[in-house]
Amino acid sequence: MNQPRQTATYLSKRLTAAGLRPVSKYGQNFLIDLNLIDLIANSANLTKSDVVLEIGTGVGSLTSRLSDAAGAVLTVEIDKNLHQLATEELEHRDNVKLIQGDALRNKNALRPGLMEMIREAKEQIGPDARFQLVANLPYNVATPIISTLLHQTPPPDGMVVTIQKELGDRMAAEPGNKDYGALSVWLQSQCDVEVVRMLGPKVFWPRPKVDSAIIRLTLNKEKREAIGDLTYFHQTVRALFFHRRKFLRSNVISAMKNRLTKEQIDEVLTAQGHGETARSECLSVQQFLDLVHALQAAEQAA
Template sequence: MQSPQSPPRHQARKRFGQNFLNDQGIIRSIVRAISPLEHQRVLEIGPGQGAITESILATGCQLDVIELDRDLIPILEHKFGAESNFRIHQGDALKFDFGALAAGEKLRVVGNLPYNISTPLIFHLLTAHDCIADMHFMLQKEVVDRLAAQPGSKTYGRLGIMAQYYCEVESLFDVPPEAFTPQPKVQSAIVRLTPYEKPPLPANNVETLQMVLRSAFNQRRKTLRNTLKGVIDNEAIESLGIDPGLRPEQLGLVEYVAIANAIDNNSQ
């Protein structure tokens, strides 16, 4: 029987995509990669049962955590509630106001992100890039490959282009399934995203750039003349020095920003 002081037990829930990290060597490597400092504000998304939380708190930084699963809140409060530099928010990170939490400071964001929400959550975080110093995430390796992908690769697409528009992307190291309970059926990896103060290739309108990317990659096997039909004509594409016979994955960020800017200029 558990004593009154023991934290509640918790089983990983499939609907939340929960896989709890328990490899101490991997945890140390992650915290070393983040290297939180005492004066910094750190936000952990999906702390689970606090595997990384404990090591981050020990650095003395101010740590806020967001946890969706209500049943994990008592476990986290039992472990860390007495720490003056710890604060917990129960809620959905996809709806969280990161700017309000930052309150003029830059946040350092970390998390072992559930595979089922990682892509929409990263897009959500990119919209808050102004208030974020950097992001360190554990993700499905396939997602990390997409974030860091270069033109010409099969994993290159909208997610990687937008991440690289806003951030420097670094794939740090892989994490095997054995590091988790329960073990996922996929390989994981750690990625660092560092937002630029100003994008090195600024678009006139980021929404136009996103629209171009959605149109281009919705049918990635087709050529630009087909995927961008109705968005920009072939003559306008050629005037930018771009062959409309190319496929979407053959263009770099420079070309996509040029196309988006040309659309905006023609609509004025």
Template sequence: MEKLSNPQKTIETIKKYQFSFQKKFGQNFLIDEHVIHKIIRGAQVTKEDFVLEIGPGIGTMTQYLAEEAREVAAVEIDRKLIPILGETLSAYDNVTVINEDILKVDIAALAMEKNGGKPIKVVANLPYYITTPIIMGLFESHVPIDNITVMVQKEVADRMKVGPGSKDYGALSLAVQYYAEPYLVANVPANCFIPRPNVDSAVIRLTRHEKPVVDVDNEGLLFNMIRASFNQRRKTLQNGLKNSDLISASKEAIMDSIREAGLPETVRGEALTLEEFARLANILHRKMNEK
């Protein structure tokens, strides 16, 4: 069977099924074989692996994943793509297509059924609006994951990997780096897709930490502090925390905690490293629980 990475084959398949692209699903189909190989190498897929693919589209990447992995489960939300996938993946008996919203799939149960509960590898091509909920949902649910290799808008990839001092640094940077080590696999120009998107993309691999890089007494408080800090990023850290509905601590406890953490009273949240946020969260948590 001719691969869908051939643009003519992709166009032929789309026309055959009279498929119309859905803007709400952010559908852009990859048509560059070199990029596909980079993604699979970046994800470090082997014959031992069970791979969860999110957003297979017409099955372009799935065809290659099926040849490299032991088994693939491809979760596709658009029911109009299911008959197309039935044809394009007919040659592969190690692929299961699931017509569902990935946010509603019990991935832990899937990992147990298909991989005996061992860490799985996730490959995805995600529209911008759903990138963060899916990635954070995978990490926060504590599904056994080795790595997530994802195609996103380039600016989103930049946000995931930067540190303090950059305009791209924010809550997403800290949340991703809390759970995983980001690695930029490849930049992908817009002409590698049908239809051509308005922005360039990037592939980033997020390798899950075996153990947390920081010790945190209350994970929820840490993330609420991070959100509060960047919701009003031009304000000082103490004002951001004091004015936030996410933080129930008193103004005095917040100010005392910032001093005890050795931070200047005028510091902004965008200047703090993950380690500094964790230290501050632990101090504030202790003060909130003091009688």
């Protein structure tokens, strides 16, 4: 009997014995191939200087591997029953802190106190401590978790996550691709994006209806510093993709309504070399940076 089936059997028996079953509203799909769980942990290149955040503890299969390699692990599980099972599994691991509840306060904010715990854990490790997100993320929270973490202080130095393949495609998409959008620009403006492995439904239990991917995001601090006002940049980029079928000029006019006149906007676009037929999805990440900086400067001077 191969390892994935043994693991699926183990999980199903463990949950059944506790009177539990996967809860679809929490996006629970357990990764049942231990080799892939190892791959996720190994892809983060963890050391004892790392503080790791895991979203979705499950029964603790990945958590135990993170605990072996990292200095500290904060793991969050929304399901009270799974949290209890994981607590029993991980009770002798002193470097693991289990948190029961939602990792998000809302789609744009993390649960109160989470980043404070991460900062405290980094301080305990020392000045060389790194912060990493390593997780088999529930599909329904993957985008807000990753996007919101890049607004935090500190942001993750690295992220290795299992997510829906469609989301991975959007993260890594290049200009002109149908998957290229605000998320692509937001992530690529700060991180190097790499697809580690594509995953079919068979490696999960229960099987999802879509393919998945293991994605590695590595923070580029120089890129991040070049952005300046992160919130202004993120909000503006999102606004410029709000109406994908419209020309760039129309999107800029809509985004800067009551802040810049059409004449001021035309001056910025002309200076940036964007003609009347330019579209948002064709701009490179650097062109977005230059455009947003120019719009912000024009707004400040207005």
